[in-house]
Amino acid sequence: MSAPVVDVWGPVAPGARSSFPPAPEPHEEWPLPGGTAWVYYSPLNRRQLIRPVILSDGFSGGSSSLDQLWHGLEENGDFRFISELHATGRDVIILGYTDRTASITDNADTAIDCIRRAIAERVGRSKLVVGGFSMGGLVTRYALAKMEQDPSLPDHETSLHLSYDTPHEGAWFPVALQAFTHFATDEWGDSPTLGPVLRQFSGLLNSPAAKQMARWHIGKVGETPKPASERVAFLKALDGLGGWPRNLRKIGVANGVDTGTGNGVKPDATAVRCDGETLHDTWLKTQAQGDQEVARLQKTGGEPVFVRTSGLPDIDGAPGGLFTVPSPAGDTGSFGLAALLMTLLGNTVDPDVITTSCFIPAISAVAAGDINDPKALYRPITPAGSALDAFVCAGRNEGHTTMTEELGSWIVNEIASTD
The missing domain is CATH 3.40.50.1820 (Alpha/Beta hydrolase fold, catalytic domain)
Known part of the structure; x- marks a missing residue:
């Protein structure tokens, strides 16, 4: 099996193809x-x-x-x-x-x-x-x-x-996707064909930069989503420098809208589900507020693992730049990537996949609010609320x-x- 194209995240395995002239x-x-x-x-x-x-x-x-x-x-x-x-x-x-x-x-x-x-x-x-x-x-x-x-x-x-x-106020990697990636890597990371792909993606999520950007992070299945210690240290260091450069003008743009209109992804919806050779009744859900079961992960013949969250906002559908990744079948998104990995692992994926989700909320890109606040995520953005001197948001929620x-x-x- 040849290595897939995942150019946004870099070559994920030896011999991975690049599609750029x-x-x-x-x-x-x-x-x-x-x-x-x-x-x-x-x-x-x-x-x-x-x-x-x-x-x-x-x-x-x-x-x-x-x-x-x-x-x-x-x-x-x-x-x-x-x-x-x-x-x-x-x-x-x-x-x-x-x-x-x-x-x-x-x-x-x-x-x-x-x-x-x-x-x-x-x-x-x-x-x-x-x-x-x-x-x-x-x-x-x-x-x-x-x-x-x-x-x-x-x-x-x-x-x-x-x-x-730019994720000035943090980026969103769906907890369900993080959990599935780490789960799959634990189970099949030694595979000669897919192992390099799984280890690379799991390693990306656990890299220093990803930990510093992610507003909520888990290093392995079962951990409580929270800012990683690397993020806490980075924000402290940035704050120690005054937070922003001051002797210049600061501008920014967002690939999401400023109207508060979301991207259409509903909370607590089954984003992707599969069954087959290696996974049984495994599914990931979009993020909702309150206590939630966001994933069911089960290796065929094994016991199910349930992933739960509490106190997170319904952020998958928030206005902002969308998570996009090129793949052999064309551009896909966060949950679309999970569907691709499930398929490559020999499983049949239900056809009604919610492929993508918010990656950089618009309020993060223009430094206009805490993405932990569900109301702020979906509230219209005004110039007075931003730390930037000037900004513009896209007319639609589009790829990051x-x-x-x-x-x-x-x-x-x-x-x-x-x-």
Whole structure:
């Protein structure tokens, strides 16, 4: 059995296929401790770094892929983000990491090195624009705040920080999905065909970066969902730096709506159920408020394991960027990924799968409320409620970090207005 395509989360097994065409050759490539920066000069600047925009990669498996990043920014939507920045005279620096699952604070040090290199290479005195996509917005937020507070570091010389569907207030990985992934890995992690896939995905959920982002985390089946100790420590460190960089303008966008309208996923609904060769009457439910049984997991011939939660919000249906993962059958989502794994394990999945769920609630992406609050999740978002200086939300709930003209053109205009 060949390894599936799971590009968003990185190659999940030796020999896993990648579906991205090669990116154009960068004008410069900067090796950095913990990463690489790829420099694309604006055609207006005659191969000089004059007005730098640093765009950070986010969370995924393994090291950053320039091909994947270029595709997401230029080819995977209805807006050519890099080309539009180039047209305004901005030079684009794409920042990638050796390990995208590493601690946010570790990759922030790489971002700091990139900022310092950009300042050193820059011709003239134009201020930088620095930001990132998904976790990349958190990495650069931390990096800039650290540069302001640490006297051993230079001025970041940055006028604008941007974040694109960034989990400022935390991300949502369905507890039912976490439990199933860990359960399947415990049972079949040694399989020569699917073992690498299961171990990789379970490892991603238990990686330092995932633990820092996830508002609720379980490291194994049976644990109580709560913020991991890594998240608690990260938030404390961020708070110690003032929470945000202050000597600049902060903007952000959300791939979810600001109206409070959810994505249509109902709480306490059976998202996926299967029966077959390896699993018996195994099902996962969408998250509801109050006490709930969110999963029934049973190896064929074994005893059932029930997964329960208490006090969580009905967040799967909340407005926000949707959990999307490319697969051999096309893009799928959180519960769609579970359905794929169940099928690969030799089981028949009921056809009425609820494939996806909210991943980055809109209030998290624009720093406008606690995602633990069910009322806040579904309340219209106002500018006064956000920690950002300006933001825009999508006109519909769409895939996480999807590049659209609606969001991309707003960011380009905001960057242009900093001149």
